[in-house]
Each structure stands twice: as C-alpha cells, then as structure tokens.
Amino acid sequence: MAIHLTDTQREVQALAREFAGNEIAPNAARWNEAREVPLDLLRRLGGIGLLGVVVPEEYGGSGLDATSLCLVMEEIACADAGVSVAVAAQNGLVASPLLRAGTDEQKREWLPRLATGEVFGCYALTEPDVGSDAAALRTRAVATGDGWEVTGAKQWISNGGIADLFIIFARTGGEGAHGISAFITPRAEGLVVGREIPKMGLHSSSTVEIALDGLRVPGSGLLGTEGGGLTLALATLDGGRITIAAQAVGIARAALELAVAYASERVAFGGPIARLQGVQFPIAEVAAQIDAARLLTLHAAALRDAGRPHGAAGAKAKLFASSVAVRAADVAVQTLGGYGYSAEFAAERYYRDAKITEIYEGTSEIQRVVIARSLFGDAAR
Numbered sequence: 001m002a003i004h005l006t007d008t009q010r011e012v013q014a015l016a017r018e019f020a021g022n023e024i025a026p027n028a029a030r031w032n033e034a035r036e037v038p039l040d041l042l043r044r045l046g047g048i049g050l051l052g053v054v055v056p057e058e059y060g061g062s063g064l065d066a067t068s069l070c071l072v073m074e075e076i077a078c079a080d081a082g083v084s085v086a087v088a089a090q091n092g093l094v095a096s097p098l099l100r101a102g103t104d105e106q107k108r109e110w111l112p113r114l115a116t117g118e119v120f121g122c123y124a125l126t127e128p129d130v131g132s133d134a135a136a137l138r139t140r141a142v143a144t145g146d147g148w149e150v151t152g153a154k155q156w157i158s159n160g161g162i163a164d165l166f167i168i169f170a171r172t173g174g175e176g177a178h179g180i181s182a183f184i185t186p187r188a189e190g191l192v193v194g195r196e197i198p199k200m201g202l203h204s205s206s207t208v209e210i211a212l213d214g215l216r217v218p219g220s221g222l223l224g225t226e227g228g229g230l231t232l233a234l235a236t237l238d239g240g241r242i243t244i245a246a247q248a249v250g251i252a253r254a255a256l257e258l259a260v261a262y263a264s265e266r267v268a269f270g271g272p273i274a275r276l277q278g279v280q281f282p283i284a285e286v287a288a289q290i291d292a293a294r295l296l297t298l299h300a301a302a303l304r305d306a307g308r309p310h311g312a313a314g315a316k317a318k319l320f321a322s323s324v325a326v327r328a329a330d331v332a333v334q335t336l337g338g339y340g341y342s343a344e345f346a347a348e349r350y351y352r353d354a355k356i357t358e359i360y361e362g363t364s365e366i367q368r369v370v371i372a373r374s375l376f377g378d379a380a381r
C-alpha cells in the first residue's frame, strides 16, 4: 500500500518481516501445539530491538514511534499472534506507562532491561470479578508508613508466567476511579503467579492468574501519583489498542495469504477453486477490509506520534481491525474446507487467535462506548 513511511520505519518493518518469516513462522505451529512460550525466541526479539521499539535510546531502546510498533506488530502477528502478545505487552503495556508516569529512577532501573528482554513485564488491571468496569477494581493497597501492602487478585495477565516485573493497579482510596493507584514491583514474597489459564488460542503466550497476599511495595514503587492509577491505566490502553489493531491486521493478513495460496492450488470441478466467484468474492472483500483496517490503524498511530488525541481513533481502529481478523480467519477456514477445520493447517489457529482481538484491551462493546463518548460527550454517560 502507498502509505508514506520514513526510511527508519521501513527498515524496522523489513527487519521484523525477515525475522518473523525466518524465525517465528516456521515454528509457530509447533509452539502452539505444545503450548510453549518460546522464551529464547522472545529474548532474541529483545536482541534486535523489538521489545523496546518505543523505548528511547537513552534508556537502551530503539527510540522509535507508535507507527513503527504497529509495523512490527503486523509482521510478528502474521507469523504467530501469541508471540506478538509479548511484544505488545512489553512495549505497549509496560514500557509505555513507565515512560509516561515513571520517575527517572524507575525508568533507569527497568527500561533498559525491558528493551533487551533481560526482564519481561506485565500489566495487571483485570480481576476475577472486574474487567471492563475497571473503576470498580477491588485489589487494595494499604499504606504501611514506608510503603504499601497489597492484597487482592488479578486475572488474565499476559506475560505473567515469564514476568519479572509487574505493574499492578490497586485501590488506595475510596470507591470509584480516583481511589486507584498504580504500582511497579519485581516478583516478591506475597505475589504468587498462579496457573496458566487454558485458552481458546494464543497458545504460545502466557496468561495467568496472580494472587496478591500481603505483597510489600516500598514507597518508591508507586507509579505516578496516588489516585492517578486509573487515568494511567486508561491512557495506556489508548495506545495499547492501536497495537492490538495492528496485531489483528497481522492475523487477518496471514489468513488472507493462506486462503489465496490454497484456492490457487486446490482443484475442484476441473480447475483451481480460485476461478470460482463464490470462492473469490469473500477473499476479495477481506482483502479490501484488511487495507482499510491497516489505514485506520496507521492513522491512529500517526495521531499518537504527533502528540494528538488518539483515544477514539484507536478505538475505531481496534473495533474495525478485530472484526476484520475474525472475518478473514473465518473466510480462510471456509476456503480450505475440511482442511480448514483440521488442526494440522494454520487456518484454525488464525480462527482461534483472531477472536481475542475483539476481547482484550477493551471488548468491541467498550470500543463502541469510547467512540460514542467521543461523539456525544456527557450526553452518552
């Protein structure tokens, strides 16, 4: 597509494409089947700068922008969506809030290690009883004089099983949005990483429960201001959603490429099924939708890079791109017929992986809420 990218953006896109094609795609089926989180591979992503895409060079990162991160995400998700979750979490959910709200000391301590993959981080907002309605979270942090004691539970935490660093949102004040603060802590006594939650897809990604049972966090572990936690959490998701939209574009592209290749080879009724309009048209529609999804995604990223408001644009990109990923994967399964339903072909993995993009970092319903609020303001509340 004729999108204007800088030389640097094209270079990182080419780097990610080559690495994903050579090192990730050939192994994706095996990792997913074995439900293996490929830690060595993830560290190598750090080695080539892709875990710290948005981390400034002064903190050991690649010093690039949100657009670059989207380009990287598309390439990696096209090879394996599960692996791309680690890239999204490290950059979008951990480095980004640290950059936004961290003290210089916190940034110097963690960002260089996050960027190289020496340390993996995770973002723990969701709880067993609280997801979309994050302002109602129940995990509590009580002041102890020299710090905080945190008690509660977190659910569905990506990267949690491999994480050394945890960003935890907990209630330090009264009910509602302004009673929530963010904390940053290494693994410590009182923080128990629980089981890997069995999932529909993303089998090469770690997703865990976390129990917080009297976790002690020093005063220096407060991230941002006391009471500013939910604002930080939501600002983080404003950016993270753009990254997930790019992930959805990557999954959709993988599904499209598979459908085109298969339809060109599969013979029925005397020739390749690609000559049948009934096969062509769904694939053609998906091709158009993927281009549109990518444009929406890069538009939202460009707004973020320009320092302009991007909450609604990111919500539109994620809402649309995630539905395209689900549709593209469905078309791929249908195009492959019985082989589409087989666990020995990638179409069914794309089908399972695509669905998550409509759920995490805000469900599609929540994206509609965000978009509606941008249109109606207080009248939508």
Ligand SMILES: Cc1cc2nc3c(=O)[nH]c(=O)nc-3n(C[C@H](O)[C@H](O)[C@H](O)COP(=O)(O)OP(=O)(O)OC[C@H]3O[C@@H](n4cnc5c(N)ncnc54)[C@H](O)[C@@H]3O)c2cc1C
Pocket: 089, 122, 123, 124, 125, 126, 129, 130, 131, 132, 133, 155, 156, 157, 158, 159, 199, 202, 207, 356, 359, 360, 361, 362, 363, 364, 365, 366, 369
């Ligand atoms: C694989 C995976 C990885 C994840 N990774 C992380 C992570 O790293 N960190 C983290 O903190 N969380 C993570 N999550 C959690 C994820 O963000 C939540 O699951 C998601 O936000 C939805 O919350 P919920 O599951 O509690 O659903 P609920 O909020 O209970 O929603 C249930 C249903 O009600 C709908 N609904 C809720 N409110 C509204 C509304 N106002 N209007 C219309 N419909 C509404 C929802 O759209 C949904 O369909 C992950 C989840 C999964 C499955």
